[in-house]
Amino acid sequence: xxxxxxxxxxxxxxxxxxxxxxxxxxxxxxxxxxxxxxxxxxxxxxxxxxxxxxxxxxxxxxxxxxxxxxxxxxxxxxxxxxxxxxxxxxxxxxxxxxxxxxxxxxxxxxxxxxxxxxxxxxxxxxxxxxxxxxxxxxxxxxxxxxxxxxxxxxxxxxxxxxxxxxxxxxxxxxxxxxxxxxxxxxxxxxxxxxxxxxxxxxxxxxxxxxxxxxxxxxxxxxxxxxxxxxxxxxxxxxxxxxxxxxxxxxxxxxxxxxxxxxxxxxxxxxx
Amino acid sequence: xxxxxxxxxxxxxxxxxxxxxxxxxxxxxxxxxxxxxxxxxxxxxxxxxxxxxxxxxxxxxxxxxxxxxxxxxxxxxxxxxxxxxxxxxxxxxxxxxxxxxxxxxxxxxxxxxxxxxxxxxxxxxxxxxxxxxxxxxxxxxxxxxxxxx
Numbered sequence: 001x002x003x004x005x006x007x008x009x010x011x012x013x014x015x016x017x018x019x020x021x022x023x024x025x026x027x028x029x030x031x032x033x034x035x036x037x038x039x040x041x042x043x044x045x046x047x048x049x050x051x052x053x054x055x056x057x058x059x060x061x062x063x064x065x066x067x068x069x070x071x072x073x074x075x076x077x078x079x080x081x082x083x084x085x086x087x088x089x090x091x092x093x094x095x096x097x098x099x100x101x102x103x104x105x106x107x108x109x110x111x112x113x114x115x116x117x118x119x120x121x122x123x124x125x126x127x128x129x130x131x132x133x134x135x136x137x138x139x140x141x142x143x144x145x146x147x148x149x150x151x152x153x154x155x156x157x158x159x160x161x162x163x164x165x166x167x168x169x170x171x172x173x174x175x176x177x178x179x180x181x182x183x184x185x186x187x188x189x190x191x192x193x194x195x196x197x198x199x200x201x202x203x204x205x206x207x208x209x210x211x212x213x214x215x216x217x218x219x220x221x222x223x224x225x226x227x228x229x230x231x232x233x234x235x236x237x238x239x240x241x242x243x244x245x246x247x248x249x250x251x252x253x254x255x256x257x258x259x260x261x262x263x264x265x266x267x268x269x270x271x
Numbered sequence: 272x273x274x275x276x277x278x279x280x281x282x283x284x285x286x287x288x289x290x291x292x293x294x295x296x297x298x299x300x301x302x303x304x305x306x307x308x309x310x311x312x313x314x315x316x317x318x319x320x321x322x323x324x325x326x327x328x329x330x331x332x333x334x335x336x337x338x339x340x341x342x343x344x345x346x347x348x349x350x351x352x353x354x355x356x357x358x359x360x361x362x363x364x365x366x367x368x369x370x371x372x373x374x375x376x377x378x379x380x381x382x383x384x385x386x387x388x389x390x391x392x393x394x395x396x397x398x399x400x401x402x403x404x405x406x407x408x409x410x411x412x413x414x415x416x417x418x419x420x
Contacts, residue, residue: 003300011306036362036389037419040325047318074299074307081310084317105324105362106389112317 014079017125018086021157022118026090030164034238035110042237043109050116053156054079056149057123075123083119087111117160120153147219148226154267155227155260156234162259163234172252180251187254187261191227192220194265227260228253329390333363335413337370339404340395348399351381353411355395357388363416370398374407387419 025031038046054076088111091097097107162168175183196215231253235241241249340352355368369382381398388394398404 003298004302007300007302007306011302033364033387033419036387036392037364040321040328044318044321044325047314047321051314071299074303077308077310077314078303078306079310080314081306081312084310084313104389104392105328106387106392108317108320109389112321115313115317 011078011082013125014082014122015086018079018082018118018122019090021121021124022083022087022114023090024161025117025164026087026094026114028164030166031114032091032096032110034164035113036106037239038109038113038237039239040105042239043112046116046237047112050119051076051080053153054119054123057120057153060146060150076119079119079122080115082122083117084111084115086118086122087114117157120157144218148222150267151223151264152226152230155230155264158263158266159227159231159234159256159260163231163256164238168235168252168256169240171255172248175251175255177247180254183254183258187227187258188220188224191223191261191265192216194262195219195223223264224257224261227264228257231256231260329358329360331360333357333361333366333388333390333416334359335363335366335388335416337368337411337413339409339411342404344403348401349403351398351400351404351409353396353398354393355385355388355413356393357390360390362387362389362419363413364419366394366416367414368396368398369412369414370400370404371410372400372402372404372407373410374402377402382414388416389419 055072058072058075058079088097091110091114096110192215196219232241232249235249235252235256240252244252334357336356336358337353338356340354343350343352351370353368353370355366357363364387366385366388367382368385369380372379372381379400379402381400383396383398385394385396
């Protein structure tokens with residue numbers, strides 16, 4: 001088949017994936033108001049982090065079986081374009097952008113914030129909805145660092161779906177210290193069970209790494225650490241930590257760390 | 272390139288054994304370049320604009336100007352459509368807009384709340400009066416707001 005036609009199919013898949021992964025966010029009110037309210041510097045950091053994250057992700061799950069840096073960069077850029085266009089069109093149709101000029105902070109902020117998860121969806125779709133199965137190359141490449149990277153992306157992605165909502169703050173206010181500690185324990189337990197006990201992809205190789213204590217220290221703990229870091233970063237980006245007491249920030253991080261931990265554990269499923 | 276090489280991850284050359292194409296490096300389709308270029312342009316716009324805004328955008332608290340757009344007499348009072356523009360450097364939330372109409376010695380106050388007015392952006396709403404605002408003196412202002420984040 002013509003290379004362009006093949007690529008066009010991959011591109012359509014990417015739009016499908018972007019839609020699938022980002023529509024809950026596009027239809028969440030807080031995402032629109034955060035597009036206005038997020039501090040410009042934090043939005044800039046967020047956008048600047050998105051691109052290398054997409055390149056890294058493309059390395060594992062690009063919508064083309066690529067091997068070279070040039071292709072990863074091209075795929076990442078295309079995915080960002082897909083995410084941006086999809087977010088712009090859907091937000092436009094939903095009437096969210098009705099009163100904003102596209103090149104004001106209000107318009108661009110809303111689109112840019114939604115473009116990132118849509119771009120991740122676009123990249124993942126290439127593999128998820130694609131014809132090829134998980135290639136040998138991904139498994140070979142999954143060293144400890146790339147394992148952490150994938151966990152971080154999975155954590156950020158799942159946490160991002162709920163991070164903008166008011167509920168994260170509300171839940172944190174409702175929970176006492178003991179409930180918080182219990183949630184930490186549940187998150188770590190789920191993370192460990194999901195990754196090592198339920199027979200998800202990559203499990204065998206990890207089990208070979210050693211006994212329970214060894215895998216717990218070498219994989220589960222760093223995984224939860226990454227999940228908490230991602231939660232804290234997202235909360236900071238959305239301005240949820242400003243002027244809040246340290247223990248409330250900790251509680252919020254743990255609350256958001258719950259979906260983040262599940263995301264980290266299941267990253268291998270999706271990516 | 273519909274076929275994915277099954278083994279030997281690193282070398283693209285390994286798959287050139289099967290197909291007749293001898294080129295060890297695969298051609299990047301024009302469409303791939305094009306879509307990447309679109310992505311680059313959009314990313315550069317988003318990042319560039321945000322950076323410009325962060326560096327050189329207006330600083331300072333929200334400064335909200337309220338002005339009258341149009342008055343329409345309806346069966347349920349005079350509707351004064353107003354527009355709020357934020358000249359400041361930060362977005363404002365829950366902006367309370369108030370209009371005081373003084374005509375023939377009597378005063379009537381109307382108001383409404385706007386969820387968000389971003390900096391450099393406008394939002395609009397309506398005030399309803401019993402008497403014609405065009406006949407009297409209408410004072411419009413934003414009486415307060417909450418920080419957006």
